[in-house]
Amino acid sequence: MLASPLTSETSLNICRCLTIAAAIAAPVSTAVASIASVALLIFWLLSGQAVQTLKLSWQQPVGKMIVLFFAWLIIGTLYAETDWHSKLETLSSWKKLLYVFLLLGVFQQSQWQKRFVYSYFVAMVVAGMIAMPLWALDLIVRDGREAGIFMTNHATQSTAFVAALLCAIFLVQEPLTPRWKCAVWAGIAIFLFNIFFISTGRSGYLAVPIAAVFALGSIYGYSKLPQIIGIAAIVLVAFGLSSNTLQDRFRLAWDEQSSYQSSQDLTSVGIRVVFYKNTVELIEKAPWFGYGTSSFKPTYSNYALAKSQGWQGTSTSDPHNQYLFIWLENGLVGLLLFFAYIVVALRQGMNNKPYGPIAASFLVAICASSLFNSHFKTFAEGYLLAFFLGALLSHPADSTLRQANA
Secondary structure, X not given: OOOOHHHHHHHHHHHHHHHHHHHHHOOOOHHHHHHHHHHXXXXXXXXXXXXXXXXXXXXXXXXXXXXXXXXXXXXXXXXXXXXXXXXXXXXXXXXXXXXXXXHHOOOOOHHHHHXXXXXXXXHHHHHHHHHHHHHHOOOOOOOOOXXXXXXXXXXXXXXXXXXXXXXXXXXXXXXXXXXXXXXHHHHHHHHHHHHHHHOOOHHHHHHHHHHHHHHHHHHHOHHHXXXXXXXXXXXXXXXXXXXXXXXXXXXXXXXXXXXXXXXXXXXXXHHHHHHXXXXXXXXXXXXXXXXXXXXXXXXXXXXXXXXXXXXXXXXOOOOOOHHHHHHHHHHHHHHHXXXXXXXXXXXXXXXXXXXXXXXXXXXXXXXXXXXXXXXXXXXXHHHHHHHHHHHHOOOOOOOOOOOOOO
16 A cells, blocks of 8 residues: 555655764764664655655666676676575675665755755764864773774774765855855864874775865866865875874884785784785686675685785685775676776766765765775775765656655
């Protein structure tokens, strides 16, 4: 039985509100984000518009690419030499893409995209203001975390503020009141301080300048790219010279990379280098189709253990590089489909103004950070990206989703 028009629209509005709540919660609490994600699915189903919204999602280019890539992941399960529990578990880790697909058909109204952006911006300003005194007073509020880090971890907190910074870069271009304009500029300062002085996430240091250049290029035109890159370089150098946190993190990375072959201890950078080398060697043996969806851990672990002793033979289910992970499991075919998804999403975002370029810029940031992580698949970063893409890439529609019941 179909829901009434009023009930249907109310359910969809609750679904949209829960999406915003889930995006804000994703970097802070996996429990709250999980509950909100399940709840938004329930209200989406209760709306009676599930089939219609899925049709709207399919009509969009990025929706078609998600289906194609996910179909290849499923095909990959057919030749992976793993049990079906492992196969389903790996497919489940990619379910963030399904949220993107679903939300493309739900966030068809531009006012809801605006609410998403402003709500996330305001929430992250509050979060940034919480982190600063924690850091200044050297207070640790979560075990195993550094002072000022109250989200899931330092990398997640950095990513959350990168997304907020990109929102602010575009919001400052809008026709705002003087008070709001000052608030946005203050937000930019808060986010930059958190990213470069409080967070120890090196991926954030890399993602910010790349994503910022992309964002500013989309605003002022890529003909001005040399000037934009020059300004971004000056700002990055300024932060690099003034932030002890940034200097210490890069100095540590350089030392670990230089001495990993002779080191007796496992280090963050050293183990990544070993992961990359071993993964590339495995890819060379099956470059086109890979070893199948869910094959990474057993394939890598057996190879590393047979090749090396000590920490160099450490088992892993993730090489800390999203692209190498996909290439090993799903081959060059899967990697090219994944790149096609990214390209189509970027194009759709750039063509869906005013808020689509925010999602496109954040996608660029995640693409950069995924050179050293698997942020498309990790919980916090993966869901945060999914909510941004699903909500902001959707082509706004003037017509309501409601249909009269037959």
